[in-house]
Amino acid sequence: MIVNVGQIIENADLNYIEKSQENELSLSVLIEYAGNQIILGGDATVDSWGENKRQLNRQDITLKASIVKLPHHGAKKDCTPDVIDHLYRNQDEGDRIAIISANGKSHPSTETLKILADKKIKPFCTYLAKDCGGDIVKRFHNLPDIEPEIKRYLNTLADSDISMKQLCQGDILLSLKDDGSYTITTELDHPCPYRGFQGLLAS
Helix, strand or coil, X not given: CEEECCCCXXXXXXXXXXXXHHHHHCCEEEEEECCEEEEECXXXXXXXXXXXXXXXXXXXXXXXXXXXXXXXXHCCCCCCHHHHHHHECCHHHCCCEEEECCCCCCCCCHHHHHHHHHCCCEEEECECCHHHCCCCCCXXXXXXXXXXXXXXXXXXXXXXXXXXXXXXXXXXXXXXXXXXXXEEEECCCCCCHHHCCCXXXXX
16 A cells, blocks of 8 residues: 655646655555565655654554665655654564665665664665765774774775775565565675674564
């Protein structure tokens, strides 16, 4: 079902929508299967999610997603703590997953990743986030459990001349089973500091 239809832009010719307004038209989709809610957040904005929450509250409906393809590629502006809380089920109801189609430059934001970490939501990003190296490796994530000598060595590998985008997880495949369990398979089995360096998940 369509869970969020964005905001209506009145008196607008859709052929001449301002670039700053394009995301206001974004659709979001809710999939329910075997006890799981999965939300494909599109490019829906923080204002759209606020209105969506108000509409659902009037109908006494609460979203309880276990897996969300984050809105707007994990952008800081549209993935606020309130939006995250609106989309996901409670922490004590099991694992919660964020899938982020990142570009490794502006998305996902470090702030969004920190919000997810604080809320114990496990991210899977297609490309490296800026805080993990980004589109061009300039620095490495400041991991508290790594010896200073290793951090210094890693930073010597940074190369500002690298122009290739760097995959983090690459393509991400979610497989749902009839019993409600799911698996996530990634193109690359890279560790993630925001998932505590654990392997691929199955719940």
